[in-house]
Amino acid sequence: xxxxxxxxxxxxxxxxxxxxxxxxxxxxxxxxxxxxxxxxxxxxxxxxxxxxxxxxxxxxxxxxxxxxxxxxxxxxxxxxxxxxxxxxxxxxxxxxxxxxxxxxxxxxxx
Amino acid sequence: xxxxxxxxxxxxxxxxxxxxxxxxxxxxxxxxxxxxxxxxxxxxxxxxxxxxxxxxxxxxxxxxxxxxxxxxxxxxxxxxxxxxxxxxxxxxxxxxxxxxxxxxxxxxxxxxxxxxxxxxx
Numbered sequence: 001x002x003x004x005x006x007x008x009x010x011x012x013x014x015x016x017x018x019x020x021x022x023x024x025x026x027x028x029x030x031x032x033x034x035x036x037x038x039x040x041x042x043x044x045x046x047x048x049x050x051x052x053x054x055x056x057x058x059x060x061x062x063x064x065x066x067x068x069x070x071x072x073x074x075x076x077x078x079x080x081x082x083x084x085x086x087x088x089x090x091x092x093x094x095x096x097x098x099x100x101x102x103x104x105x106x107x108x109x110x
Numbered sequence: 111x112x113x114x115x116x117x118x119x120x121x122x123x124x125x126x127x128x129x130x131x132x133x134x135x136x137x138x139x140x141x142x143x144x145x146x147x148x149x150x151x152x153x154x155x156x157x158x159x160x161x162x163x164x165x166x167x168x169x170x171x172x173x174x175x176x177x178x179x180x181x182x183x184x185x186x187x188x189x190x191x192x193x194x195x196x197x198x199x200x201x202x203x204x205x206x207x208x209x210x211x212x213x214x215x216x217x218x219x220x221x222x223x224x225x226x227x228x229x230x231x
Contacts, residue, residue, distance in 0.1 A: 034216035038155070045205055045224055046147075046155065051217035089155050093216050097169030099145075099157040 002026065004092055006102035012080045012109055020105045021072040022090030028071035033092040035073035037066060040104075041086040049088075050075060077107075085109040112136040112220045114206050119225035122196055130225055132189040132206030140164070140184035143209030145218055146191050148202035158204070159191065162213050169214070174200075196229045203227075 003025035012018035022035055029035060031053050038046040048057040050066035053073065065076045073092075077084055090102045118130040132144070146158040159170045159180040168180050179192040189206050203224040209215025 034211075036217040038218070040155075045221040046207075046218075047221070048210075048217070048219050051210060051219070057219065087154075091155075091157065091218075097160060097167065097214055098171070099160070101147075101155045101157055104154040 002094060002100060004090065004100045004102040006088075006090060006105045008103065009106045009108065012077070012084075012107065014080060014082065014109055016080050017076065017078045018080060018107065019069070020075045020077075020088055020090075020107070021069065022074070022092070022102050023072040024092070029068065029073045029092065031068065033073070033094070035066070035068075036091055037064075037073075037075045038089045038091070039086055040089065046089065080109050082109050112208065114208065114220055114222035116204060116206055116222045116225035119204065119227045121228045121230060123231050124197060124229055126196055127192070127194045128196065128227060129193070130191040130204055130206075130227070132191075132222055134187045134189065134206075134208075137208070139182075139187040143211075143214045144180075144182060144189045145207045145209055145215075146180060146189075147205045147207055147218070147221075148200075149205070149224075150199075150202045153202075156202075160209065160214050161189070167214060193227070196227075198229050201227060201229045 005023040037050040040046045054066040089104045113135045161180045205224045206222045207218035208220045210217040210219040
């Protein structure tokens with residue numbers, strides 16, 4: 001059973017830069033897993049941030065960027081703002097019609 | 111604009127059935143694959159099922175395989191999730207999401223607001 005790993009929590013200072021990662025319990029994440037990233041504030045539906053590793057969804061500011069860093073997918077937020085404080089989820093396509101979400105990262109801006 | 115509106119949630123006893131609907135508007139529904147994703151209270155997102163644009167391909171998470179059925183009616187622009195043999199572990203907010211990419215897509219782009227399903231005696 002493949003597990004998609006994310007940091008449980010992360011903290012960043014206002015105006016700072018933070019990189020959240022998305023890995024596999026076994027193996028490396030590559031573009032072949034079509035990594036994508038979603039933002040969710042409490043009580044709200046998820047919002048699509050990044051798809052196809054590094055393509056920003058419509059309306060997403062360029063403070064958010066996606067990449068592959070080493071063996072993981074990564075979401076980098078530059079110039080962190082107070083309203084970036086929420087949960088971030090990655091999801092990987094495993095092939096054969098199966099997707100697996102990471103456990104999510106709770107980002108604190110303080 | 112793209113809109114996805116889920117309905118059909120509620121409280122149901124363990125072992126019973128429930129059908130969720132997702133009404134789509136603002137895009138050509140019959141051209142897109144669609145997903146169901148759920149979120150248990152206080153937990154993360156869990157992918158549940160996907161259906162291709164024409165309904166010919168369907169895939170499920172192991173946790174629901176054999177109990178849940180995804181389907182669609184392109185004439186009504188509606189996606190469905192038939193949930194049978196419900197368990198307490200199925201308690202969650204269920205979101206429908208549009209697939210981005212060919213056939214099944216590879217990503218989710220638009221999301222509904224969710225429908226809460228509570229399985230409890």
